[in-house]
Amino acid sequence: MTLRISMPGLNLKNPVMPASGCFGFGxxxxxxxxxxxxxxxxxxAATKEPRYGNPTPRVxxxxxxxxxxxxLQNPGVQGIIEEELPFLQQFSTPVIANVAGSTIEEYVYVAKSFNETNGVQALELNISCPNVKEGGVQFGTDLQLAKEVTYKVKEVSRHPVYVKLSPNVTNIVEMARGVVDAGADGLSMINTLTGMQINLKMKRPIIANKTGGLSGPAIKPIAIRMIYEVKQAVDVPIIGMGGIETAEDVLEFLLVGxxxxxxxxxxxxxxxxxxxxxxELPHVLEMYGFSSVEEAIGKGHTHG
Amino acid sequence: MERQLLPIIKQSQIAYETFEIVFRTSLAQQLKPGQFVHIALPNHILRRPISVANVNPIENTFTIIFKIFGDGTKMLSTYQVGNTLDVILPCGSHYPIEDLHVRKALIVGGGVGVPPLYYLAKTLKEKGVDVTSILGFQGKEHVFYEEKFQQLGDTHIATNDGSYGVKGFVTDVIKQIEPEFDYYFSCGPTPMLQAVTNVMGDKQGFISLEERMGCGVGTCYACIVPLKSNPEKSLKICKDGPVFAANEVVLG
Known part of the structure; x- marks a missing residue:
């Protein structure tokens, strides 16, 4: 049983990685x-300058x-490179940096900054954060902006770029095609879905920002559907995410592509x-008749 | 910090919608006053951070006290002796009493902010510190641990509705009795902590904060609090806190 998988810039000993924002800097x-x-x-996520983030409650x-x-609270790209990446270099595990911004110039600045370090093997271009007033999901829901930011970042970065798509769109395939045409080496999907929850006692949204990004098992079927559709339309590797909790969930993502x-x-x-x-993954793959991760990828499409 | 499956060895209701659970664990002795444990519940994505109310180092047990606030704490209240819970511990910072020279301590607690102060007060007393406690509750049926605090020193109770003890807030009691102390230690709802730190002015003290948490270990940046010296910067309540020096952070 081999779990190894290769993608642009990444030789992975297995296909499992913690998602951005859910693991800090390790x-x-x-x-x-x-x-x-x-x-x-x-x-x-890294931005050009340190960011304080939103008021609390945040979850x-x-x-x-x-x-x-x-x-997008973070110490800024320079802070990350100087204070956070050295710790991760003691491990043999590849690091993917999440690049965020409010303007195309900021995305370009952050992406360029990561050219200067050996601590990063690939970029995840975050055009899908729903929780910032400027930029973020704006880039991920506007086809032209998504293409432009992808193109500009690809132009300056020495790293492969995985564009993180937002599910808050009507046509995910169109967005995927657009960023791949603009040069994306891969896709990462899906980011969170914009949602809201009300505190009955206070009669107002629980989250101070009012809206927040919905994550967890609730969004898994949406992620699965979107990856299924996108896999049929583009030919770049996909890092799948959205509600994964078990090795069975991982297999489901592999099967759709x-x-x-x-x-x-x-x-x-x-x-x-x-x-x-x-x-657990080797046992689950074996149970469902696969002898490698590679073998399972996209197999959910073969029955028409 | 470890994740363990812990057996419940005692469970009881101690006041209105307020429960006490005692767990056994090999890590009990590592739990310091002010720290919390992070408890997972079935069908709930997020853990519940609950502070440690007492530790018995001989029995290897620790106690939590919580009040029903929502679905999670309601479910937690149904757990009985013999059940086990998935707990991450020990979490967060503690009251740094080993670094302080304290002779007289003032304890100021409100509601579910009272539990961690019991473990603190007990530890201070064991170190020979003179402890005065001022505890605030909503009303008579919400009061708990009054006798336990009395065994440690002079104890005053205030209730919002006046159904027990002094009618009013903990700050009313502070003004009334003018306690002598070198350090104060406080835990409770943010409005209470604001009032307490205002009354205390420049006196040295430590406060413990609560906030909705995500990870509880310092990775997700959900529970942050701005620094007083530079409000553009923040500390993590789950990792840098929940205990802070009284004038270190901006409240509310």
Whole structure:
């Protein structure tokens, strides 16, 4: 049984990685298990300057999921390179940096900054954060902007670029085709869906930002459907995510065409979830008749 | 910090919608006053952070006290002796009493902010510190642990509706009795902490905050609090806190 998978810039020992924003920069979860076990690590979003983020409360629990509106809090790309990446370099695990911004110039600046470090192997272009007033999801829901930011970042980055798509669109295939045409090396999907939850006692939204991004098992069927559709339309690798909690969930993502997967919200409930999924994955693949991860990719499409 | 499946060895209701659970764990002795544990519940995505109310190092047990606020705490209240719960522990910072020279401590707690202060007060008392406690509750049926605090020192109760003790807030009691102390330690709802830190002015003290948490270990940036010295910067309540120096952070 081999779990190995290769994608542009990434030779992964297995297809499982923590999703951006759900794993910080690795330090905290390294207390629970050896980060060498992971296929890769997608670190928390980087912007040009340090960002404070949104007021609190920033999270709310929902049925089978949660809302968050952190607002891209981070120490800025320079802070990340200097303070956070050195810790991760002790591991053999590839690092994918999540690049965010309010303007195309900011995305370009951040992407360029990561050219200067050996601590990053690929970029995830975050055009889908629903929790910031400027930029973010605006780029992920406007086809022309999505193409433009992808093109401009590809122009300057020495790293492969995986564009993180927003599910908050009418036509996900059109967005996927657009960013692939603009040069995306791969896709990462899906980001959270914009939602809201009301506190009955206070008679107002629980989250201070009012809206937040919905994640967790509640959104898994949407992610599965969108990856299924996109896989039929484009020919680049996909990092699939949205509500993954088990090795069976991973197989489901592989079957619809994901080449690798990211685990997000589940880390909060179970800090060991990625490690446990990686250990369980060979058994699940075998149980369903596969002898490698590679073999399972896209197999959910073969029955018409 | 570890994730363990812990057996419940005692469970009881101690006040209106307020419950006490005692767990056994090999990590009990590591739990310090002010720290919390992060409890997973079936069908709930997020864990519930609940502070440690007491530790018995001989029995290897610790106690939590919580009030029903929503679905999660309601479900937690149904757990009985013999059940197990998935718990991450120990979490967060503690009251740094080993670094302080305290002779007289003032404890100021409100509602579910009272539990961590019991473990603190007990630990201070064991160190020979003179402890005065001022505890606020909504009303008579919400009061708990009054006798336990009395065993540690002078204890005053305030209730919002005046159904027990002094009618009013903990700050009314502080003004009334003018307690002598070198350090104060407080935990409770944010409006209470604001009022307490205002009354205390420049006096040295430590407060413990609560907030809706995501991960509870410092990765998700859900529970942050701005720094007083630079409100553009923040600390994480789950990792840098929940205990902070009284004038370190901006409340509310």
């Amino acid at each position: 330090k905290e979860y390294s207390q629970f298990y050896d980060l060498n076990e992971l296929g890769a690590i997608i670190i928390k 709310a629990e929902t049925a089978s999921g949660m809302l968050n509106a952190i607002g 994901a080449n690798a997967v990211a685990v997000g919200t589940a880390n909060f409930r179970n800090p060991l979830v990625c490690s446990e999924i990686i250990k």
